[in-house]
């Protein structure tokens with residue numbers, strides 16, 4: 243096994259947002275929780291990788307974070323290779339996210355138990371806990387949790403989108419992931435805290451149908467609640483006394499999220515944040531003024547404005563220019579900084595999907611001979 247060398251690299255671009263301006267005050271029980279919980283005696287702890295994969299497919303089959311890939315996919319991709327590093331990713335996925343801090347504050351027993359179990363099944367002697375250097379309460383809590391266990395804490399300056407595995411693995415280990423590949427392809431497994439928490443709690447109580455969601459409603463205190471996976475977003479909001487009808491609803495953050503219809507969208511395992519606000523008066527976009535801000539902000543060193551042009555012109559540019567889109571991590575920073583209000587991120591997302599579709603089709607053709 244290659245020795246692990248930790249190096250903190252500064253990312254290209256990225257923005258420092260500081261700590262979120264709110265704190266989670268309580269961890270309310272989900273609406274359908276049983277009043278008295280009893281340990282489920284029929285649940286057995288997995289002892290190895292296949293058993294862990296089976297349990298994950300049962301507990302949280304999809305991704306539990308907006309940017310960390312599903313653990314079940316990473317384990318399948320790892321096959322029988324040994325993971326040289328496990329990273330528990332406690333950096334906020336979006337600037338307004340406090341989920342890792344809240345899980346540490348209120349549910350650390352499940353979070354730590356789940357991470358330990360995964361490390362044991364993947365035969366990994368260490369779990370690196372990556373957290374925000376400026377979040378001192380979470381840092382102190384993890385110093386206590388790490389005592390006598392296999393956790394090693396590594397703090398980073400949280401410049402958005404530091405939590406994305408592409409940026410995280412490069413900052414921590416110098417490993418550059420290929421575009422659209424999983425960290426497990428380089429024998430690194432990135433753990434989302436909600437996966438660890440869900441596993442730890444399932445093994446204790448056998449409950450596996452809810453996940454924590456942060457809710458932001460314009461003009462009200464932000465809050466955190468457990469939502470049932472599969473429940474309609476509108477029904478979940480109504481259980482919190484929130485009428486979603488006349489508001490814009492944005493899933494998973496204002497920077498990189500998607501606008502949804504809450505009546506037609508269900509809570510998924512990767513639903514982290516729901517934001518509601520009165521419909522905004524959108525100012526129309528104007529022509530690019532060639533300021534270069536989008537280029538400076540892109541954390542993976544792309545040229546968003548040339549990708550926008552490539553997407554608009556389609557066949558007029560060399561293919562190589564458009565292939566760059568595959569490396570986009572969909573952070574939304576280019577749109578955020580653009581003074582011309584150009585929707586670069588959405589356009590590049592579409593271009594990326596096309597390029598990935600073409601690559602998959604080419605691979606299928608090659609496999610068919």
Ligand code: SF4
Pocket residue numbers: 539540541542543544545546569570571572573574575576577586587590
């Ligand atoms: S959305 Fe893509 S192109 Fe835009 S800044 Fe982020 S990584 Fe770069």
Ligand code: SF4
Pocket residue numbers: 529530531532533534535536537546547579580581582583584586
């Ligand atoms: S930030 Fe907007 S205006 Fe500036 S170069 Fe990029 S696309 Fe053009």
